[in-house]
Amino acid sequence: MAKDKKDSAPSITNRRARHNYEILGEIEAGLVLMGSEVKSIRAGRCSIAEAYCALLSNGVFLVGCRIEPWPGASHFGHDPDRTRKLLLNRSEIDRLSKAVHAKGRTIVPLRVYFSDKGRVKLRIGVGRGKSDFDKRQDIKKRDTDRDIARVMRRG
Numbered sequence: 001m002a003k004d005k006k007d008s009a010p011s012i013t014n015r016r017a018r019h020n021y022e023i024l025g026e027i028e029a030g031l032v033l034m035g036s037e038v039k040s041i042r043a044g045r046c047s048i049a050e051a052y053c054a055l056l057s058n059g060v061f062l063v064g065c066r067i068e069p070w071p072g073a074s075h076f077g078h079d080p081d082r083t084r085k086l087l088l089n090r091s092e093i094d095r096l097s098k099a100v101h102a103k104g105r106t107i108v109p110l111r112v113y114f115s116d117k118g119r120v121k122l123r124i125g126v127g128r129g130k131s132d133f134d135k136r137q138d139i140k141k142r143d144t145d146r147d148i149a150r151v152m153r154r155g
Contacts, residue, residue, distance in 0.1 A: 010044040011113040021108055021127030029122050030087030036073035041120055053107035053124055055097055060086040099126040
């Protein structure tokens with residue numbers, strides 16, 4: 001029996017985003033990609049750790065995302081660090097624009113994954129930067145929750 005494509009495609013998560021930002025809202029967006037980029041993402045050769053989204057006059061763009069070149073693409077490959085356009089409705093772009101113009105907010109990529117139809121999707125969030133105090137509080141809360149869960153499992 002053939003293996004489903006969606007089972008073999010990994011989900012690439014930006015773990016630093018939730019550590020550095022308080023996520024206020026999330027939106028799912030499509031990506032404008034070349035064929036060799038889709039193959040590289042399916043192989044898990046994508047990094048969104050240093051990426052962010054920029055609002056320009058004609059849409060929203062993903063900047064700083066690195067998708068490694070596909071070895072089989074030879075000279076028809078892609079630039080690994082190019083800026084990629086996000087596919088969003090005008091109402092979603094307007095909502096993001098209003099959210100970002102508030103002080104201290106930015107659009108961060110949270111996760112790259114394949115939809116049920118096999119399309120590459122990007123989960124983006126509007127985030128507010130956390131202070132060092134907030135980060136320490138989150139770490140302390142996570143540790144106490146882990147300790148409580150450990151005690152509950154034993155007893």
